[in-house]
Amino acid sequence: MSSNDTDTTHFPSLASFGEPWPEFNDGLTYRDLVRSPDSGLTLIDFYTRKHQTSAPSLGWLQRIENGQITVDGTVVADPHTVLRTGTELVYHRRPWKEPYAPYFLEVLFEDDHLIALNKPSGLQVLPGGLFQQRTVLTQLQWRIRNQELCPAPVHRLGRGTSGILLCAKTKLAKTRLAALFADKTSAVVGNRKIDNEVNKVGKMSKIYRALACGIINEDEIVIDQPIGTVKYPGVAKGLYVASPSGKPALSKVHVLKRDVQNNLSVVQVEIQSGRPHQIRIHLSFIGHPLIGDPLYLTGGKPQLSVSETIDEAFAEDGGYHRPANPVPGDCGYYLHAHQLVLHHPMTNEVVKITAPLPPIFLRHESGE
Template sequence: MAVVRFGEAWPELNDGLTYRDIIRSHDSGGDLSLIKFYSTKHHSSAPLLGAKNGTGGCRGSKMVRLITVDGKVVTDPDTVLRTGSELVYHRLPWKEPYAPHMLEVLFEDDHLIALNKPSGLQVLPGGLFQQRTVLTQLQWRIKNHELCPVPVHRLGRGTSGILLCAKTKFAKTRLAALFADKTSAVANRKVDNEVNKVGKMSKIYRALASGIINEDEVVIDQPIGTLKYPGVAKGLYVASLSGKPALSRVHVLKRDVQENVTVVQVEIQSGRPHQIRIHLSFIGHPLIGDPLYVTGGKPQCSVPETVDETFAEDG
């Protein structure tokens, strides 16, 4: 059977981004200026950068095109904002980092499509990648306005593998429920044989772990929470006793003593962010090539005292 691939080349610049905000009473404090608001709310996304170096942004000519308050263009960055004001910031288009654009179709019918996602391609918009995503390519390919193509789960940008996407709202609801069954079973701490009976959806990955794992099978149930980390606004996901329940089953496929690595197959019965990376590093066998997580399920250079116990939310 012929392999079906699709994908449109990315334009040099994306379409920009629009941020919409409403000033709340706890934001204003009586003297909140426009430039102060954006320096804290969208500090990495730019109107303030030009203000600091005199090249544009809030204090430059771009301000006229970028920001409106209650529908009116604002040119004074020191404008004081009042509670209830509606702000719209039109971020100018930018060139996103490199990402592959071709996708292979593994299965497709009227309700869903299974894709082989390449490493380096983000699934949903976030950070610098607002256009160069799987979602964008799906929307470009399926232009039927009666359909709403959308991925129903995520794979990390650096992870390759099968990605299920719904083409209809009905399919999205049913697939999402199947994925949720496994996670909810783990969260409710059901006994092992009950967990295996919940739902009909499994997520199985293969990975290359550092070191030799002596056991043929390892079950990891370390909770995953978040850690305050520089440059990550909502915190970085890590192994944390105060986190949410997570369960991974690790099966050893091959041990390479000479290279000191182990090929493993991992079935995750919950869908926490970075779960496999965190769990394998937690038991002392970080993924080969992982630039972040080290033994213990924590990032390099992290300080345990910086863990915020209130930060145990999924992204």
Template structure:
């Protein structure tokens, strides 16, 4: 497998306005460069999960079909355990074969040191997003996030948090943090409540391209950047040896605590 430190702004899979400059196309280019290798026929380079275009950090990619199947099963297994009580879900997380921890900068001061968010996530029709937009929805699929405060900045009215996700719903962290009243700083789409500011359930504009739009949508869409969300750490079992591996992606300066920033400057 390959662990990439994806920069914000790079899309994982082709879609909409982004067809060529994606992680997948760069992996395919890498495969062609290795075409002279005797193992070329075994290569099957592909991402096994997704990060939002504006999200940076660790992205796991498989080199072979076997690795892709097993790594994908790790992610699916974690999501399948969500839906019961949060206590049972958190206990099951200790037995999971993959654990993902993110850093995020959110607006406002989070009062509690730790928050468990269990808001389901569903899909609504939305302009510029052909398959629908993921939002906080009582009728959606179960999702669970564990939010831990790392540092509060009263002067700037923001909070640095660590988020451990027990499920992998699209845009889960952005939705869950905004649902509890603390959207990511700079998020152009999700606001308090876990839905877009411009969302009106009584009126949905259908004047967008069926494929999601090669024309730039007039309203904010999930791929828009501007927020600080970083896949910081991933702990997993190696897909063939079962060895426990921990991967860490360096933190962006804005996502470091004061102490971490001081240690970096020494």
């Protein structure tokens, strides 16, 4: 560590914030501009072709006839309206009741540039799918209403994952932190101290706790299985899975306790950088998926066979029904982002942040 660095450890405080969610969200608006290749299409043809993953054709017909689409600012309920180049289309998604989500967030560390939160399981980080308002981002925006600040998470945790979520409060901090998270170079820490490794490679170290199925015989395992995507119903951009042709990923697993009675292992998993769902996929790949994981059960692949057929039935708002198969956002598994060590993007201090373990981890680690 250089003479300009300060090793600063931040332990959890009692500070927390959060506002209860309203019963209905504010709905959404989606804008499109008709380009020359689409000139001459009818309104129903445009939406069916351009946004087929949002709703089947009958769903878009329902939305048009409900008056949810405007053409150059005027509601148009005729699906056969012919469109011209330069026309502005706006689809108005009506307010809806979002599924239950917790809203209290504990502040683990905060200064003028960063805020680190202890995210509860069940709370989504950024808007997506059914969760457009009930997110960490919304609570941050409600808490920090100064327009000069732009509080935003700089990485994601799965909705079912709890623990440390690092957020930036300024544009400069966000840019510098994004550069750290974008660096996908992985390194095995070995037996060296984490802060020395962070100082050496100039990155960050992330440590998780997890409850894995079965008894892991080895004390330590290094998993370097690449992670890629496959087509999967309900996941528009593809599902992340263990794939020989995927991108490099590295996880170091250390067994903390073997609970023979409950046939599970309490593990610590360290990653220098992360692919989406990396820990869930890697532990599943070695035959020890997370306890309660509804999606990844064996071999780093989804538990169910992948069907490429599309269900043409639609929900009340015209969109597709929720996928029958499990999807990545489903909860039920036990994964906790426990510790984060990084160089502060503005001060260059080595900052260690720890999120207290949820009760279920404490019970299994103590043998109760």
